[in-house]
Amino acid sequence: MPITITYDEKRIFIMLDDLYYWSGAMGSHPGHIWMSTYIIPKIRVGIDDFGVYEAGEIKYIRLPSEAGGEVKQGKVFGTLEAGKYVGPLISPISGKIVEVNQKIKEQPLLLNEDCYDEGWLIKVEPSNLDEEIKNPNIIYSEKAIEEWMKGEFEKFKVAGTVRVVNRTEYGAWKIIAREESRRKA
Numbered sequence: 001m002p003i004t005i006t007y008d009e010k011r012i013f014i015m016l017d018d019l020y021y022w023s024g025a026m027g028s029h030p031g032h033i034w035m036s037t038y039i040i041p042k043i044r045v046g047i048d049d050f051g052v053y054e055a056g057e058i059k060y061i062r063l064p065s066e067a068g069g070e071v072k073q074g075k076v077f078g079t080l081e082a083g084k085y086v087g088p089l090i091s092p093i094s095g096k097i098v099e100v101n102q103k104i105k106e107q108p109l110l111l112n113e114d115c116y117d118e119g120w121l122i123k124v125e126p127s128n129l130d131e132e133i134k135n136p137n138i139i140y141s142e143k144a145i146e147e148w149m150k151g152e153f154e155k156f157k158v159a160g161t162v163r164v165v166n167r168t169e170y171g172a173w174k175i176i177a178r179e180e181s182r183r184k185a
Contacts, residue, residue, distance in 0.1 A: 011160045013049045014173055015145050016116055018166065021048060022092035023148055024074055024137035031137070032152075034116070035092045037129070042098055045091065046120040047080070047111060050152060050160075056083030058108040063089075063121055069097045071124055073132050078121065089121065093132055099123040116170065 015021070022033040032051025036044045052058070060081040071077045071091040078089040101120050104110050111119040126132070133140075139148050142164040149162040165173065 011053070011158070013053065013149065013160050013162045014116075014170060015048060015050075015149070015162055015164045016167065016170055017142055017145075017164050019048075019116075019140075020092065020133065021139040021145065021148070022090060022137055023139050024090060024135075031090065033090055033092050035124075037133075040129075041125045042123040043093060043095070043126055043129075044120040045077075045093070045122050045124060047089070047115055049115055050149065050158075050162075052111050052115045052119075054156060054158075055080060055085040058082045058111045061089075061105060061108045061111070061121070063100050063105055064097055065100070067097050067099050071095060071097060071122070073135065074137070091124070092138065093124055093126050094128055095124040095126040097122050098125045114174070 016034070018038055019034040019036055021031075022035070023031045032048045032054070034046050034048045047055075058080065061078065062080075063078040071094060073091055073094045075091055076088040077091045077097075080087060080089055100122050104119060104121060113119065132138075139145055145164050146162055149160075152158070153160045163173075
């Protein structure tokens with residue numbers, strides 16, 4: 001169930017405070033790829049709440065068929081097809097792919113339903129994390145995320161607000177979204 005909550009006519013976008021966000025655009029692709037660094041050496045990579053919202057209902061996702069390949073920071077590792085968007089998925093980090101989320105390939109709507117937990121895309125064993133994390137396209141910290149997202153709202157003409165939350169609060173937001181969805185049904 002997607003976290004779709006509104007407040008004062010604005011959609012609330014959830015960003016997790018323990019993730020790093022890739023803000024680097026490539027053509028019409030706006031970035032919005034996250035990576036976790038809390039389970040090193042396997043860094044999970046996925047699409048953030050705003051990226052999923054901008055894409056629309058996810059129809060198809062193409063990822064590497066299996067682990068073993070290499071990804072490079074700022075380069076394409078897959079593609080996404082959705083209601084409003086078709087385009088590349090950009091890697092926020094370089095390294096070896098150690099796992100591909102086969103479930104997301106079979107059920108791409110998981111991205112719309114839970115982009116931070118069940119909706120991860122690949123796991124990467126980074127080859128140069130200490131240096132690449134300093135890339136100016138990597139956004140981390142509540143203040144930096146909030147500033148970046150304000151610019152994204154203006155750029156994409158979205159009436160939104162951002163909440164940077166921890167994992168426990170994210171679980172609470174999922175419950176709130178489920179209840180709001182039930183009330184609307």
